[in-house]
Amino acid sequence: MLNILAAAGAALSLFSPLAAPWDTVPPPTDSIVIDVVTVNGSGCRPGTAAVAVSPDNKAFTVTYSDYNAIVGPGYRLPDARKNCQINLQVHVPGGYTFGIAEADYRGYADLAKGATATQKANYYFQGSSQNGSVEHAIKGKTAKDWIFSDDVPVDAIVYRACGVERNLNINTELKVNAGTSDKKETSYIAMDSTDGAITTLYHFSWMKCNKK
Numbered sequence: 001m002l003n004i005l006a007a008a009g010a011a012l013s014l015f016s017p018l019a020a021p022w023d024t025v026p027p028p029t030d031s032i033v034i035d036v037v038t039v040n041g042s043g044c045r046p047g048t049a050a051v052a053v054s055p056d057n058k059a060f061t062v063t064y065s066d067y068n069a070i071v072g073p074g075y076r077l078p079d080a081r082k083n084c085q086i087n088l089q090v091h092v093p094g095g096y097t098f099g100i101a102e103a104d105y106r107g108y109a110d111l112a113k114g115a116t117a118t119q120k121a122n123y124y125f126q127g128s129s130q131n132g133s134v135e136h137a138i139k140g141k142t143a144k145d146w147i148f149s150d151d152v153p154v155d156a157i158v159y160r161a162c163g164v165e166r167n168l169n170i171n172t173e174l175k176v177n178a179g180t181s182d183k184k185e186t187s188y189i190a191m192d193s194t195d196g197a198i199t200t201l202y203h204f205s206w207m208k209c210n211k212k
Helices: none
Strands: 001-005 021-022 033-038 048-053 058-065 068-071 082-089 097-111 116-123 132-139 140-152 167-176 187-190 198-209
Touching: 021 187, 033 048, 068 082, 068 167, 097 116, 097 132, 097 167, 116 187, 132 140, 167 187, 187 198
Parallel strands: none
Antiparallel strands: 001 033, 021 198, 033 082, 048 058, 058 198, 068 187, 082 167, 097 140, 097 187, 097 198, 116 132, 116 167
């Protein structure tokens, strides 16, 4: 395991409907433990991504330090697309389960006129085909901080099955396209902010498993 984090609770949201035999409840008061099983991808090389859980058990944050896609003189084709997959094992108190209700992504984009960029995210539980992706686009000319929020309707949140330990996978992607821009210009998008830290916040939705 790459990292083990203790926390008081958290919540994530998936993007497919699922009839759930659970009752919505506040976050559990007992501690939550998140094991970061794997972090793979060109956008999150070893040592450039960290996970921290909020003390109120309502969310967790992933921070990146080197996640950007770029096109322009001197850059290669693979530099235009970066991705990161994080595999998490979320240990929750007995009788509880969770799903992802919202995700907030922040970054910075500097795009020449005619260039475009996209940020994409996909969430799913291990062994489950119920997953979906959300994509956001930015058009040049622009040079600004950006924030995208993926909100999931209450009736569309997918929860992990009660009593089953299945890892949560979070797949993200950044892509930039030179488009009709001057090929002598450089364009890039980063899951980053002006302070140099790329921050992504995931909000949990909690359910309590019904006793049979």
